[in-house]
Amino acid sequence: MNKVSIIIRREYTTRVKKKSFIIMTLLAPLFMAAMFIIPVWVMTRKDTDEKTIAVIEDGTEMFKGKIPGTKYLKFEYLENVNLQEIKGNFGELGYYGILHISPKVTYLPSAIQLLSHKQPPLDITGHISNAIEKEIERIKLLTYDIEDLDEILKEIDTDVKIQTIKISDTGEEKETSTGIAMGLAYISGILIYMLTFIFGAQVMRGVIEEKTSRIVEIIISSIKPFQLMMGKIIGIALVGLTQFFFWILITFIIISIAKSVLIPDISAITEQPLTENILSSSPVGQTQVSEIQEMTEIQEIFSTLGNIPWLTIIFSFIFYFLGGYLLYASLFASVGAAVDNETDTQQFMMPITIPLLIGLFVAMGAFQNPESSIVFWFSLIPLTSPIVMMARIPFGVPFWELGLSMILLILTFIGTTWLAAKIYRTGILLYGKKPSYKEIWKWLRYKN
Amino acid sequence: MELFKAQHIVKQFANHLALDQITVSVPEGSIYGLLGPNGAGKTTLIRIINQITAPDSGELFFKGNKLKSDDIYDIGYLPEERGLYRKMKVGEQSVYLARLKGLSRQDALKKLKVWFEKFEIEAWWDKKVEELSKGMQQKVQFIITVLHEPKLLIFDEPFTGFDPINVKILKKEILKLKDQGATIIFSTHDMGSVEELCSHITLINKARTLLEGNIDEIRKRYASNEYEIGFEGEANLLRATLSSQYKILEHKKVNGQSIVRIKFQDSFSTNDILKSLLQSGKIVSFNEIVPGMNDIFIRVVQEEKTTKRT
Known part of the structure; x- marks a missing residue:
């Protein structure tokens, strides 16, 4: 030994x-x-490039001013502009992308397109769909003639984040993150x-x-x-x-x-x-x-x-x-x-x-x-x-x-x-x- | 009294028989030569003595008792295929190998110092082995082998790779170790060093022992009653005197001297010869020709070959 x-x-x-x-x-x-x-570091550092997205609707003006901008993301509502006109040169005009909304959006979820030269990050698409969903919901709710609808909506606006908790055999609870x-x-x-x-x-x-x-x-x-x-x-x-x-x-x-x-x-x-x-x-x-x-x-x-x-x-x-x-x-x-x-x-x-x-x-x-x-x-x-x-x-x-x-x-x-x-x-x-x-x-x- | 004895050793490898009923007995204080052509089984026998491999059958005795694993502390082994860690420093490595042979760190350092001074290699202590020449490395290996002062030393081809000066130093050290009481087994192809150093030999060929015993006895056994006579005078006269009793093998003249090699009949004693020779001229030298180990080696191995063939 x-x-x-x-x-x-x-x-x-x-x-x-x-x-x-x-x-x-x-x-x-x-x-x-x-x-x-x-x-963690990436999370604390937001994308600081300011991006502007052009919003075009076919005929209707349902979403004018309804998609809120953030610090680094702006939306410009273009009236009387045809998608085909701008499709070729939106990059030169200084737009990050074109958000094209068809009037069918209220019953056809896929009637929205985001055209851009680069793959848009998840937080942008998430932000947009969120805003549009909310607006459509609001429009639909409007048909019920509820008083002070805007006030109510603001009040009920909540954000939820799920915490996963794992319970061990002994009943102990532990917060986990998959x-x-x-x-x-x-x-x-x-x-x-x-x-x-x-x-x-x-x-x-x-x-x-x-x-x-x-x-x-x-x-x-x-x-x-x-x-x-x-x-x-x-x-x-x-x-x-x-x-x-x-x-x-x-x-x-x-x-x-x-x-x-x-x-x-x-x-x-x-x-x-x-x-x-x-x-x-x-x-x-x-x-x-x-x-x-x-x-x-x-x-x-x-x-x-x-x-x-x-x-x-x-x-x-x-x-x-x-x-x-x-x-x-x-x-x-x-x-x-x-x-x-x-x-x-x-x-x-x-x-x-x-x-x-x-x-x-x-x-x-x-x-x-x-x-x-x-x-x-x-x-x-x-x-x-x-x-x-x-x-x-x-x-x-x-x-x-x-x-x-x-x-x-x-x-x-x-x-x-x-x-x-x-x-x-x-x-x-x-x-x-x-x-x-x-x-x-x-x-x-x-x-x- | 034997220090080491091996009896009826058999070792079989997958495709060939390496040792077949080999018996060796090494007297205490002797230098024992292990001879044989390449592939005869010498290294296998040496590995068995060192307990690196075990024989299939046969018995080994050391100091009168059965060889046991603790006996390795009393054995020093310099393998034929030898090397050192190339990236390790000479001193560090020497201490490491000495400790594996059971020396404490302090003892190892003390003894290494003496040997390094003796071989004048103190300056190498902090060098990496890869910076040393092959001859230098062998000196270090030799020191590592003998450092723990074992009773039995085994050198497998110790002189290969050394220059003549270092061979001389090494032979001197081996003889000194013998004088200090060590018993030495060494295997070599250099018959000159066998005659110079060995008192006993064993000759192995193709896994079998051909010769074993005291080297002088073996050489006498192979002596063929040949003498070399140098004298001044007429060779023809000599021939006339002794023609019936001897056979002239060779006759040459060197610097006015006649040198004659003759072979006598068995019954003749050297005194008789000298008596008759005295009458025929001035005798300068008279030597019995004892065959060298080289001749015996070649003769025995070749005889074995021819008997196998027939």
Whole structure:
């Protein structure tokens, strides 16, 4: 055991001291943090290009002045202009697009067209359809002869945002956001896939290095091949954990800095009585309402970030990273032992790459539908479970499934290590010829 | 008393028999040569002694007891295919490999310092291995092999890749290790160094032992009663005196001296020969021709070939 720890220490220190390790450790969290921060940042920064949209109606004047402009979006009502006249040159006239409304709009929903050179963003089309819907509703309501209709409409105007709340088996309520859960599932699934490959390949390269530099025979005259292999695998696992630890630490530091920069005085705004703002119809009040809405959206993101079961996720991430890595690392090691140089590895990489890829594809499906049966089964099968289960966890997984999947993973890892060790100890001492699968099968049956 | 003994070792690989009933016994304090053509099974035997691979059958004894896994601390091994981590520093790497052989960090550092001074390579301590020449790397490997002062040292082709000066240094060190009580097994193709260093040998060919034992005894066994006589005088006179008792194999004149190689009948003693020779001229030299290991090697291996064919 003492000797394995000497091996582990060497494998660990030589890698941690490398420049590439330090760079990767520092840069990766910046990307990770960027994935969280950029969406928030984009949300706080509205499109500041002022856009003007020309509104044309065929004959009627139903919507004149009925589509309100915003800070960056203006509507210009063109009277007595034919669509065909302006269609060719609206860009030169300074219009972002033409909104063409047919009189049939009251009974034919598709009677509105927005012509533009660029794909209009969702908030523009949303804004327009909202306004038109409201106006049509108002027109329809008018036919009922209701007194003070405008007043009533203003009063009943409400904005609703759905909060999804997940109730656990114990009845605990947690505010969740499927968007964030999906993002997390996506990131952790892909991370496990990438890390298994990156660190598995490191094991393989380490074995090839020892074999081609011919130091392996010196080492295994002091210790058993199995000890060397395990020492290498564990050493590199610790490198991975070290990296992971710094990633989490740095990411959290960056996010918390970003949080304080992006929403500095949210409390100051919300402290004002909301009702007052809503009741006053002054333009100042209205912009403030929308500002508050934006701010509360950002705040919600951070508050759901806080509600996500980070501990469970981090614990299971570490477990599945280790489990998946250990399962594959020994296979990687045996591939490294079977060949003489890295270019020869291709032929033996297939059985390793395929289950990992399948895992990734199934995990992709899990982001959409985490409860489907294919996702369920692949999150139990050990060759794919690390990736697929990680993609499920942010959505919540029953305890027994998690436990079963973990136990299966551990058992399989022991099995593959046992097999790989047999290939490894024969392979590392054979030079010169590239073995076939048939030959490797023979190695598996050697006694010693 | 043997330090190491291997009995009836058999090792079968997928497609060929590597060792067939090999028996070797290495006396304590000896330098034991492991000879044989390429592919004879030497490296397999050495790997078995080092417990890198296990034999299919046969028994191994070390210091009188069955070889056990802890014995590796008492064995130092310099493989034929040897290397070091290219990106690792020489000193760091030496300490690492010494620790795998059971030395503590402090002991390893202390001993390495002595050896690095002896080989005058202290300046390499902080260099990466890839900056060293092959010969330099081999010096480091040699030090790593002997550092933990093992009872049994195994060198597989130790001299290949060294220049003559370093070969000389290395041979001196090997002999010094022997004087300090180590037993040494080494495999080589260089018969000169076998004669120079070895007290015992075993010759393996195609997985089987052809010769085993004390090198002097083996050479005597292959001696063929040939003598080389150098003398001043008439060769014809000599021929006349002894014609019935010897056969002249070769006769040449060098710087006015006659040099004659003769083969005697078995019954003759050297004193008888000398007595009769004294009458025929002035004798300058008289040597028994003992075959070199090179000749014995070639002869034995080729004989084996021809007997196999017939």
